[in-house]
Amino acid sequence: xxxxxxxxxxxxxxxxxxxxxxxxxxxxxxxxxxxxxxxxxxxxxxxxxxxxxxxxxxxxxxxxxxxxxxxxxxxxxxxxxxxxxxxxxxxxxxxxxxxxxxxxxxxxxxxxxxxxxxxxxxxxxxxxxxxxxxxxxxxxxxxxxxxxxxxxxxxxxxxxxxxxxxxxxxxxxxxxxxxxxxxxxxxxxxxxxxxxxxxxxxxxxxxxxxxxxxxxxxxxxxxxxxxxxxxxxxxxxxxxxxxxxxxxxxxxxxxxxxxxxxxxxxxxxxxxxxxxxxxxxxxxxxxxxxxxxxxxxxxxxxxxxxxxxxxxxxxxxxxxxxxxxxxxxxxxxxxxxxxxxxxxxxxxxxxxxxxxxxxxxxxxxxxxxxxxxxxxxxxxxxxxxxxxxxxxxxxxxxxxxxxxxxxxxxxxxxxxxxxxxxxxxxxxxxxxxxxxxxxxxxxxxxxxxxxxxxxxxxxxxxxxxxxxxxxxxxxxxxxxxxxxxxxxx
Amino acid sequence: xxxxxxxxxxxxxxxxxxxxxxxxxxxxxxxxxxxxxxxxxxxxxxxxxxxxxxxxxxxxxxxxxxxxxxxxxxxxxxxxxxxxxxxxxxxxxxxxxxxxxxxxxxxxxxxxxxxxxxxxxxxxxxxxxxxxxxxxxxxxxxxxxxxxxxxxxxxxxxxxxxxxxxxxxxxxxxxxxxxxxxxxxxxxxxxxxxxxxxxxxxxxxxxxxxxxxxxxxxxxxxxxxxxxxxxxxxxxxxxxxxxxxxxxxxxxxxxxxxxxxxxxxxxxxxxxxxxxxxxxxxxxxxxxxxxxxxxxxxxxxxxxxxxxxxxxxxxxxxxxxxxxxxxxxxxxxxxxxxxxxxxxxxxxxxxxxxxxxxxxxxxxxxxxxxxxxxxxxxxxxxxxxxxxxxxxxxxxxxxxxxxxxxxxxxxxxxxxxxxxxxxxxxxxxxxxxxxxxxxxxxxxxxxxxxxxxxxxxxxxxxxxxxxxxxxxxxxxxxxxxxxxxxxxx
Numbered sequence: 001x002x003x004x005x006x007x008x009x010x011x012x013x014x015x016x017x018x019x020x021x022x023x024x025x026x027x028x029x030x031x032x033x034x035x036x037x038x039x040x041x042x043x044x045x046x047x048x049x050x051x052x053x054x055x056x057x058x059x060x061x062x063x064x065x066x067x068x069x070x071x072x073x074x075x076x077x078x079x080x081x082x083x084x085x086x087x088x089x090x091x092x093x094x095x096x097x098x099x100x101x102x103x104x105x106x107x108x109x110x111x112x113x114x115x116x117x118x119x120x121x122x123x124x125x126x127x128x129x130x131x132x133x134x135x136x137x138x139x140x141x142x143x144x145x146x147x148x149x150x151x152x153x154x155x156x157x158x159x160x161x162x163x164x165x166x167x168x169x170x171x172x173x174x175x176x177x178x179x180x181x182x183x184x185x186x187x188x189x190x191x192x193x194x195x196x197x198x199x200x201x202x203x204x205x206x207x208x209x210x211x212x213x214x215x216x217x218x219x220x221x222x223x224x225x226x227x228x229x230x231x232x233x234x235x236x237x238x239x240x241x242x243x244x245x246x247x248x249x250x251x252x253x254x255x256x257x258x259x260x261x262x263x264x265x266x267x268x269x270x271x272x273x274x275x276x277x278x279x280x281x282x283x284x285x286x287x288x289x290x291x292x293x294x295x296x297x298x299x300x301x302x303x304x305x306x307x308x309x310x311x312x313x314x315x316x317x318x319x320x321x322x323x324x325x326x327x328x329x330x331x332x333x334x335x336x337x338x339x340x341x342x343x344x345x346x347x348x349x350x351x352x353x354x355x356x357x358x359x360x361x362x363x364x365x366x367x368x369x370x371x372x373x374x375x376x377x378x379x380x381x382x383x384x385x386x387x388x389x390x391x392x393x394x395x396x397x398x399x400x401x402x403x404x405x406x407x408x409x410x411x412x413x414x415x416x417x418x419x420x421x422x423x424x425x426x427x428x429x430x431x432x433x434x435x436x437x438x439x440x441x442x443x444x445x446x447x448x449x450x451x452x453x454x455x456x457x458x459x460x461x462x463x464x465x466x467x468x469x470x471x472x473x474x475x476x477x478x479x480x481x482x483x484x485x486x487x488x489x
Numbered sequence: 490x491x492x493x494x495x496x497x498x499x500x501x502x503x504x505x506x507x508x509x510x511x512x513x514x515x516x517x518x519x520x521x522x523x524x525x526x527x528x529x530x531x532x533x534x535x536x537x538x539x540x541x542x543x544x545x546x547x548x549x550x551x552x553x554x555x556x557x558x559x560x561x562x563x564x565x566x567x568x569x570x571x572x573x574x575x576x577x578x579x580x581x582x583x584x585x586x587x588x589x590x591x592x593x594x595x596x597x598x599x600x601x602x603x604x605x606x607x608x609x610x611x612x613x614x615x616x617x618x619x620x621x622x623x624x625x626x627x628x629x630x631x632x633x634x635x636x637x638x639x640x641x642x643x644x645x646x647x648x649x650x651x652x653x654x655x656x657x658x659x660x661x662x663x664x665x666x667x668x669x670x671x672x673x674x675x676x677x678x679x680x681x682x683x684x685x686x687x688x689x690x691x692x693x694x695x696x697x698x699x700x701x702x703x704x705x706x707x708x709x710x711x712x713x714x715x716x717x718x719x720x721x722x723x724x725x726x727x728x729x730x731x732x733x734x735x736x737x738x739x740x741x742x743x744x745x746x747x748x749x750x751x752x753x754x755x756x757x758x759x760x761x762x763x764x765x766x767x768x769x770x771x772x773x774x775x776x777x778x779x780x781x782x783x784x785x786x787x788x789x790x791x792x793x794x795x796x797x798x799x800x801x802x803x804x805x806x807x808x809x810x811x812x813x814x815x816x817x818x819x820x821x822x823x824x825x826x827x828x829x830x831x832x833x834x835x836x837x838x839x840x841x842x843x844x845x846x847x848x849x850x851x852x853x854x855x856x857x858x859x860x861x862x863x864x865x866x867x868x869x870x871x872x873x874x875x876x877x878x879x880x881x882x883x884x885x886x887x888x889x890x891x892x893x894x895x896x897x898x899x900x901x902x903x904x905x906x907x908x909x910x911x912x913x914x915x916x917x918x919x920x921x922x923x924x925x926x927x928x929x930x931x932x933x934x935x936x937x938x939x940x941x942x943x944x945x946x947x948x949x950x951x952x953x954x955x956x957x958x959x960x961x962x963x964x965x966x967x968x969x970x971x972x973x974x975x976x977x978x
Contacts, residue, residue, distance in 0.1 A: 064585070064588070096553070096610075096611065096721060098611045098613065098721060099553070099610050099611055101611075102608065102609070102610060102611050102612055106608045109598070119591065119595045120591070121585075121588050121591060122585065122587045122588055122590075122591050123591055124587065125614075125617060127617050128614060128616050128617035130619075130620055131619055131620060131699050131700065135700070210620050211620065211624070232585060232587060438962075438963070439929055439962045439963055439964055439977050440928055440929045440932065441962075442958065442961055442962035442963075443929065443932055443933065443936060443958070443959065443962050443964070444932065445958070446936065446954070446955065446958040446959070446962075447932060447935065447936060449954075450939060450951070450954075462939070465935070465938075466935065469931065469932070469934070469935040469938075470932065470935070472931055473927075473928045473930075473931035473932050473935075474927070474928055474931075475928055475932070488928050
């Protein structure tokens with residue numbers, strides 16, 4: 001097994017990864033709240049953990065990857081005031097909340113499929129675990145770290161903090177936190193201003209509510225993740241992930257809940273993905289600089305000159321390490337698209353390279369570097385740099401400037417298979433477009449034959465016609481020593 | 490609004506459809522049990538209700554379509570003995586039950602997508618409604634029609650039958666039912682042999698269990714549908730559907746539960762789809778004559794000579810009315826594929842028909858016949874016959890044997906759009922294969938141009954080469970008065 005190092009938010013250090021019960025790995029990632037279209041920042045988080053899931057699996061771990069769907073209980077703001085977001089939208093549009101949930105869950109899955117994310121092992125829903133959430137709240141009350149007031153159950157942060165490090169995940173000081181937190185209207189029942197709700201009393205008009213020993217209500221947001229991670233991965237598991245915006249409140253409270261419930265901090269490694277910016281500015285709806293995945297694909301947005309394929313966007317995201325800010329711009333996407341197409345063209349070229357008796361390049365060492373990059377906290381940008389070194393070698397061998405043995409050619413194919421396709425989860429655009437794609441390959445062979453013939457016959461009218469029509473069809477032809485190759489834009 | 494007639498299993502009559510609260514329609518269909526690959530019979534049922542959903546929507550109803558996912562509680566056999574099917578498989582494969590659920594739910598969705606089924610409005614799960622199921626069981630006990638024995642809650646069928654018609658749905662005689670039902674081991678707690686479980690006590694080793702007022706347990710199979718239909722559609726709604734094998738037990742018990750719970754029979758119209766046969770024999774695993782959807786698509790089955798596209802299979806299924814037995818054979822599939830391709834080719838031809846000052850055909854009457862077919866209990870085979878009449882007119886107009894005004898040409902396009910695409914849910918095979926498909930269209934224009942030129946120049950070497958290569962690419966060219974058209978096989 002590879003020696004893998006992971007940056008752990010909890011210790012603020014890169015640490016060697018030791019699975020609790022190798023080769024099994026339990027990984028929990030906070031999933032989407034399905035009351036609106038999934039935004040690009042979420043896509044980046046889930047794509048990052050998709051690569052982590054893929055790499056762990058590739059190096060031999062058996063990963064149980066749980067990513068939840070929040071279909072209830074997520075309040076506006078983290079302060080537990082206001083209405084449940086899903087119910088609110090339901091009232092406005094006269095829909096049943098679960099209709100909204102279905103609409104955006106289907107949309108979420110479509111986007112995940114387009115981005116070629118593997119489905120997680122389990123995708124549990126908050127509404128599917130109401131009983132489990134009630135049981136945890138009950139146990140925390142029994143353990144003296146929560147209290148119920150008028151049908152709402154609060155977690156007692158200050159009492160918890162007396163015997164535990166409440167802010168372990170972020171390293172912030174509790175005093176400062178207390179000073180910077182305001183008392184909020186409608187929260188007069190709370191004993192301390194940092195206390196948060198485990199279970200919330202429902203007003204009669206609230207659309208999503210369930211019976212409980214504290215009366216009709218619905219779960220707080222944080223408790224669903226404690227309930228679902230514990231149920232499917234146990235009280236202690238290996239990796240917990242999410243966007244870095246979740247660390248200060250949601251994940252901090254999740255850890256507190258788990259300790260208060262069973263005395264154990266849930267995960268050994270906490271991993272957080274960084275945020276998105278657009279030309280250096282925070283991506284936000286109010287700034288008008290945020291785009292939805294579907295707008296990226298169609299190009300239907302004023303900041304975009306054209307649409308980008310899901311694979312080009314995936315490649316673009318992989319070019320930045322998951323812990324760094326990812327900056328979007330039309331120019332950067334264009335550059336990524338070109339680089340991605342070149343990388344994929346290299347794979348085609350690789351299929352008909354001619355082997356030599358000896359190699360002038362060390363492909364084995366290159367493969368090692370790819371593993372080393374991924375072992376260093378899943379460093380995809382460094383991995384991509386090595387893959388472009390592989391591409392340079394392939395093109396150089398194609399131009400007869402480099403020699404490769406058949407074994408090394410096969411190893412290059414393996415590197416592509418493992419790192420480009422399996423680990424980074426990229427795929428050629430044509431894949432899946434079976435019939436039309438296959439027919440196009442064959443028809444293009446015919447067209448390129450006729451072009452060669454026309455050129456040989458000095459029939460320039462025909463060869464010009466072919467060039468123009470192919471260009472109109474978005475097909476670029478490139479002449480090489482081994483004959484012409486082509487790509488679709 | 491169209492006058493629609495629906496065959497109602499409950500009354501054994503075709504009745505005019507009257508929505509309780511038009512234009513709203515509530516429709517509930519029993520969905521898949523996700524512990525194995527979805528079988529073709531289920532696909533047929535869901536496809537039939539997809540067409541019903543599409544047609545109701547097309548004629549102006551606002552349909553809330555609920556199709557559940559059974560992810561717990563479905564026992565082996567309907568007799569409530571044996572283990573929960575999902576837990577059993579989990580123990581064998583050392584998987585968490587919800588991992589099995591996820592695997593087969595994802596597979597189910599993939600097949601539904603390939604068959605171009607619209608997602609239902611809500612897809613609730615059994616595990617997501619444990620509390621609701623417990624509440625219904627509790628209420629039925631309070632109403633005196635269920636009893637709990639040692640942690641299991643049974644529905645008292647004979648007591649219910651004293652004041653209600655238990656077998657209303659099938660019209661069977663209760664006495665015969667009693668005579669033909671055996672007492673089963675492990676069911677000694679039941680008062681009557683027809684009694685069925687609403688809640689089942691769990692053995693400690695049972696993997697899926699929840700706390701309840703009767704102790705740890707899990708819900709019976711039938712109660713989930715009562716809980717979910719009531720929650721999302723109310724105590725009385727319009728249409729309840731499923732495979733006809735569900736009528737005698739599952740649906741009969743569901744009706745009894747609802748009446749015992751709230752005094753109301755849930756649905757006004759009960760619709761049941763018929764079974765599949767293969768060359769006249771019942772499709773079954775043990776006879777070796779059953780195939781999975783994916784085997785149909787790949788052709789990887791000894792009874793199949795080739796693979797069939799999802800749309801060809803969908804068309805094939807539509808050729809039989811949903812209440813008739815659907816007989817599968819390789820020959821019938823081949824014939825359906827050809828017919829489907831001809832129908833789709835007609836749509837292409839339609840795009841470049843030349844209009845005349847008058848029409849020699851009555852297209853308006855033809856459109857009326859399409860509606861009449863669907864209004865007659867969703868009679869898709871009759872609809873298809875009318876669509877082939879439309880095809881005949883299109884081809885005849887293309888051959889200048891029939892004249893059509895521009896208005897009638899547009900109306901034919903509307904008929905295709907409404908009935909072929911919107912209502913029957915068919916689509917051209919190339920759709921979705923965007924890039925390669927679009928490029929292929931353009932490259933084919935070039936190739937057909939060059940073919941015309943070669944023929945004009947009597948350059949038969951070239952025109953033969955084009956013919957051979959296109960045939961190799963699976964492309965069939967057909968010459969017509971308006972120029973050549975082509976299709977991919």
